[in-house]
Amino acid sequence: MIVKKPKNKPPEKVEIKPQIWLPAAQQFGNLLESNNIRYAIFGAGALAVHGVMVRPTVDVDYVVEDYQKAVDLLKKQPGKKSQNLEKERDGIQVADFYFNSGVTIQIWDNNLYSLPMTDESWSRVVLRPVPGYGNIKTITMEDLMTSKVGRYTQQIADNKYESIKNVMDILATMQTIAQPDFKYVIQRLKEGARREHVRHSSKIYPLDWYFVREVEIYRKAAEKMNRDKIGAFIAKILVTSKSVSIEYELLHNLRRSGNLNEFQSNFMLDDKSLSVLLQRWKSILKIEGNKVNISSKDIQEYVKTLGPEEVSEYAKRIIFSGK
DSSP states (O other), X not given: OOOOOOOOOOOOOOOBOHHHHHXXXXXXXXXXXXXXXXXXXXXXXXXXXXXXXXXXXXXXXXXXXXXXXXXXHHHTOTTEEEXXXXXXXXXXXXXXXXXXXXXXXXXXXXXXXTEEOOHHHHHTOEEEEETTTXXXXXXXXHHHHHHTTTHHHHHTTTOHHXXXXXXXXXXXHHHHOSSOOHHHHHHHHHHOEEEEEETXXXXXXXXXXXXXXXXXXXXXXXXXXXXXXXXXXXXXXXXXXXXXXHHHHHHHHHHHHOBHHHHHHHTTOOHHXXXXXXXXXXXXXXXXXXXXXXXXXXXXXXXXXXXXXXXXXXXXXXXXXXX
């Protein structure tokens, strides 16, 4: 009888303080750079170098263009306690390296969680200072914010702390970014995708679908932040995107509430943004004062006029990964 040995479990990740992970972030960034590996820091590292916030984290995330070369390099580093090379999410390769210092380095293969790196996103990578430690290459603030969309919905059942932390990262970025490139944000929301698990089945949705789903969470979490700026950011995405995913979710929310004031509050819409949406939907809405009536059939017919929703190349890859 052959007894299979249980696989060694990777060490449990614990949060480490910025004064420990920040110098490590700069050190490993330099390591990748000196070995001619195209990289960018994201996650908590990008938050810090963009001046959004500096907080504890469980790992330092790097996206790389040459995954295997980066993994082979990290394997050889001194002070490495263990590694986990078996992670794969929807076909995305990601490697964990645990060091005696308590720092965990994650190497992602051309993806920011469920947001793929593209030629344009790589071209937007910038060199920024790690406060007090040196310079490091980082993704843009737009990619930083977009990469975290949908993580709340995916994580809330298993890890409330991490899911809420991701929401706060999104909101902090929204209120910090000076001149958002909304066109690029919308483009990236459409390029990214996540898997929604429902009982024994799952479905792939673009990140703009997750964005509109999570707005209520953003609204509640924004109470003690720059609510006006966050609301303006959200409204701009909702009003200018006009994607099938966003229109469908907005219209069904309006149908369920039947109340314009409630709908406006739910999505942090100013009067101008609300007016734009109502004008766009005027052919299918019946409005009397603050009350509004719309049927599911009307919504379905309206959405058809937008044409079929394009599936991004990344979403297709997830679908056909079979996971």
